[in-house]
Amino acid sequence: MHAKVDRERDAPASPGGTAHVQSPEMADAPRLLDRRSFLMCALASGAALSTGEFTSSLGAQPIFSGEQGQANEQFTVEARFYEKQKEKRIKCKLCPRECVVGDKERGYCGVRENRGGTYYSLVHSRVCAAHVDPIEKKPLFHFLPGTTAFSIATAGCNVNCKFCQNWDISQVRPEQVPAQYAPPQRVAELARQYNCPAIAYTYSEPVVFSEYLMDTADAGHQAGVRSVVISNGYIQEEPLKAAYGKMDAVKIDLKAYSDSFYRDVVAGELKPVLNTLVTLRKMGKWTEIVYLVVPTLNDGDAEFRGLAQWIKTNLGADVPLHFTQFHPDYLLKNLPITPVPTLERAKAIADAEGLHYVYIGNVPGHPAQNTYCPQCRRMLVERVGFTAGKMLIRKDGNCPFCRHPIPGIWRA
Amino acid sequence: MDAVASAGRRNFLRQCLVGAAALGASGSAAFPAPARTNAPPADSMVVIARDPQLRGGGANVDARRMEALLDRAMLALFSRDRAPRTPVEAWKRLIRPGQTISLKVNTLGGRGISTNLQLVEAICERLQQAGIRPADITVWDRDSEEMERAGFRIAMGGNRVQYFGTDRVNYEQDLVAYGSVGSRLSKILTERTDVLINLPVLKDHDGAGVTLALKNMYGVIHNPNKYHPNGCNPYIADVNMLPQVRSRMRLTICDATTAMYEGGPAFKPQFSWQYNALLVSQDPVALDATGWRIIERKRAENGFRTLEAEQRAPRYIATAADAQHRLGNCDRRKITTVEV
Ligand code: SF4
Numbered sequence: 001m002h003a004k005v006d007r008e009r010d011a012p013a014s015p016g017g018t019a020h021v022q023s024p025e026m027a028d029a030p031r032l033l034d035r036r037s038f039l040m041c042a043l044a045s046g047a048a049l050s051t052g053e054f055t056s057s058l059g060a061q062p063i064f065s066g067e068q069g070q071a072n073e074q075f076t077v078e079a080r081f082y083e084k085q086k087e088k089r090i091k092c093k094l095c096p097r098e099c100v101v102g103d104k105e106r107g108y109c110g111v112r113e114n115r116g117g118t119y120y121s122l123v124h125s126r127v128c129a130a131h132v133d134p135i136e137k138k139p140l141f142h143f144l145p146g147t148t149a150f151s152i153a154t155a156g157c158n159v160n161c162k163f164c165q166n167w168d169i170s171q172v173r174p175e176q177v178p179a180q181y182a183p184p185q186r187v188a189e190l191a192r193q194y195n196c197p198a199i200a201y202t203y204s205e206p207v208v209f210s211e212y213l214m215d216t217a218d219a220g221h222q223a224g225v226r227s228v229v230i231s232n233g234y235i236q237e238e239p240l241k242a243a244y245g246k247m248d249a250v251k252i253d254l255k256a257y258s259d260s261f262y263r264d265v266v267a268g269e270l271k272p273v274l275n276t277l278v279t280l281r282k283m284g285k286w287t288e289i290v291y292l293v294v295p296t297l298n299d300g301d302a303e304f305r306g307l308a309q310w311i312k313t314n315l316g317a318d319v320p321l322h323f324t325q326f327h328p329d330y331l332l333k334n335l336p337i338t339p340v341p342t343l344e345r346a347k348a349i350a351d352a353e354g355l356h357y358v359y360i361g362n363v364p365g366h367p368a369q370n371t372y373c374p375q376c377r378r379m380l381v382e383r384v385g386f387t388a389g390k391m392l393i394r395k396d397g398n399c400p401f402c403r404h405p406i407p408g409i410w411r412a
Numbered sequence: 413m414d415a416v417a418s419a420g421r422r423n424f425l426r427q428c429l430v431g432a433a434a435l436g437a438s439g440s441a442a443f444p445a446p447a448r449t450n451a452p453p454a455d456s457m458v459v460i461a462r463d464p465q466l467r468g469g470g471a472n473v474d475a476r477r478m479e480a481l482l483d484r485a486m487l488a489l490f491s492r493d494r495a496p497r498t499p500v501e502a503w504k505r506l507i508r509p510g511q512t513i514s515l516k517v518n519t520l521g522g523r524g525i526s527t528n529l530q531l532v533e534a535i536c537e538r539l540q541q542a543g544i545r546p547a548d549i550t551v552w553d554r555d556s557e558e559m560e561r562a563g564f565r566i567a568m569g570g571n572r573v574q575y576f577g578t579d580r581v582n583y584e585q586d587l588v589a590y591g592s593v594g595s596r597l598s599k600i601l602t603e604r605t606d607v608l609i610n611l612p613v614l615k616d617h618d619g620a621g622v623t624l625a626l627k628n629m630y631g632v633i634h635n636p637n638k639y640h641p642n643g644c645n646p647y648i649a650d651v652n653m654l655p656q657v658r659s660r661m662r663l664t665i666c667d668a669t670t671a672m673y674e675g676g677p678a679f680k681p682q683f684s685w686q687y688n689a690l691l692v693s694q695d696p697v698a699l700d701a702t703g704w705r706i707i708e709r710k711r712a713e714n715g716f717r718t719l720e721a722e723q724r725a726p727r728y729i730a731t732a733a734d735a736q737h738r739l740g741n742c743d744r745r746k747i748t749t750v751e752v
């Protein structure tokens with residue numbers, strides 16, 4: 001399995017890291033993810049789970065698992081959101097792409113296959129990356145600060161962002177990446193064993209493993225473990241309600257506020273993602289938004305202003321918005337790292353439009369990583385890298401200085 | 413981010429993609445064209461070799477007749493210049509002893525419509541007679557199980573012809589890119605192939621319109637699912653432009669013993685017919701243009717609308733011939749069709 005970044009987060013050598021759940025013989029046939037595998041790898045890497053001071057030193061190079069056939073039935077379940085059509089074709093109704101898939105073919109995401117007119121997910125319980133991450137790394141800043149999330153991913157994605165940091169799991173077929181069998185109950189058990197109050201579905205694109213996400217969220221809730229999803233939000237309304245309705249918090253990567261960026265850089269569409277945000281709002285789901293600022297492509301003042309205005313009008317001023325720093329990767333190697341002043345300009349525009357919680361991400365030590373009370377302006381949560389240092393918000397969710405309510409889920 | 417996991421690919425990308433992903437104001441990624449190899453000839457030849465008795469009255473292809481059909485096609489293909497006296501002499505114009513040769517079959521359609529085993533065996537026989545060691549010949553597709561379902565026996569190691577899928581040896585770790593495409597290549601292509609012989613089948617494709625020579629190259633990349641939108645255009649042309657593909661491609665022998673005019677790519681017996689033919693060319697674009705016409709003829713005979721009317725005409729064929737790609741000729745006036 002792979003050491004992974006949450007898409008669009010990039011903070012090399014940051015304090016507060018990630019524990020990798022990995023089997024030493026991972027190139028072999030997939031196996032049950034177990035505590036022993038985890039410990040072997042975490043210890044081998046000098047990982048110190050308790051302090052969070054380990055680094056990403058596992059040499060988790062992508063290894064193709066030659067033993068793992070496409071027909072590995074333990075990972076195959078019938079898809080929940082699709083329609084049958086004539087001549088054994090199906091139309092997938094999971095994401096707005098609505099792939100029409102002929103017999104023996106796969107959809108765009110590469111993890112769903114038509115077999116004789118029945119559509120299957122090939123990635124149920126097929127975990128190719130698993131780590132214990134600080135929740136701040138997702139980033140979710142208003143959800144149980146200072147805790148960790150048991151973070152898992154399968155292969156596949158329903159878009160193809162040219163800047164993807166995890167393309168070696170998101171842009172591959174499931175049989176092309178080593179994986180382990182991690183059924184929902186096992187994930188819930190492991191999350192508890194590692195004192196993670198939440199399971200995070202992340203790294204690749206959870207939309208494409210929504211059946212697994214739903215079953216795991218149920219298993220987690222039965223075991224007293226919550227669930228959070230880190231997603232591009234490119235999903236149809238019915239599965240959104242069914243799958244993300246089971247989540248306790250959602251982070252949406254809003255890749256840009258322009259159709260052309262979505263079309264040319266993401267291979268997706270803006271409108272369905274905006275619809276997702278509005279639906280989540282109506283569902284009352286705790287939601288935070290990340291906007292990766294890519295130099296020259298989505299960093300104009302008008303775009304920042306339009307975005308902030310849209311959020312305020314449609315979602316309200318209390319939705320946290322994270323402007324994060326781009327690092328060159330995958331098919332966008334030619335652009336520079338986002339200059340910090342660009343991120344500060346974005347924040348200043350969003351602040352001026354009246355958003356209450358605007359953060360700057362991927363810039364360790366920047367003061368805009370902290371949470372401030374929008375009324376008295378005092379600092380309420382201090383963050384260093386991916387760890388929450390001070391956490392002053394009262395149990396009732398109010399500012400300890402002026403009693404202003406601070407939205408979020410603050411206590412386990 | 414976790415830097416360690418990505419070190420290998422990053423180094424590669426630094427070497428290979430520096431300056432490559434030039435995302436301009438238009439937002440479209442544009443990779444520079446590789447040095448041109450195998451520029452298309454002024455005109456191209458496509459041989460259509462047919463044998464109505466190929467099955468000898470039975471259901472299966474007769475191995476001897478297939479061998480004879482292949483020989484006829486190869487002799488005709490090279491007859492324009494100095495006509496070869498024997499089939500082996502024709503093969504020697506493509507390959508030389510010591511080279512590694514790979515035969516990219518198409519096995520998605522199972523036993524119903526996959527590259528014919530007798531055809532593959534006949535080619536392997538001629539390659540060996542032309543001086544290629546059996547172990548230097550690899551018959552391959554994406555997946556070994558799929559090959560087995562199509563009737564191929566997996567064989568790895570020893571002094572015999574090798575039969576296996578990319579799943580047994582993996583894809584390259586690193587990305588290669590051209591135009592809209594960024595992919596990892598099969599190690600069979602990069603490590604076991606001096607000369608690539610493309611062995612597609614002749615069939616309809618619900619997304620691309622038809623799937624013949626050019627589309628068969630989707631089987632060499634790790635992420636073909638990403639390149640099906642817009643009728644696979646321009647993606648199919650871009651995949652064929654990858655230097656590792658273009659520089660190795662020498663010959664296409666399209667298996668049209670059984671062909672399909674509708675309902676592809678999976679096998680639909682009700683839309684298939686026994687054409688008992690091989691289409692052979694060194695120009696994959698000309699071959700695709702010719703195969704498309706054959707499929708349209710059959711569609712018309714059976715009362716089906718044209719692919720154009722179905723809004724799935726294979727536009728990627730013209731793209732492959734355009735000034736940016738120059739992979740071959742699709743203009744009918746530049747294609748000589750020889751029927752033998
Ligand atoms: S989830 Fe996958 S198969 Fe379904 S519509 Fe989206 S990309 Fe296509």
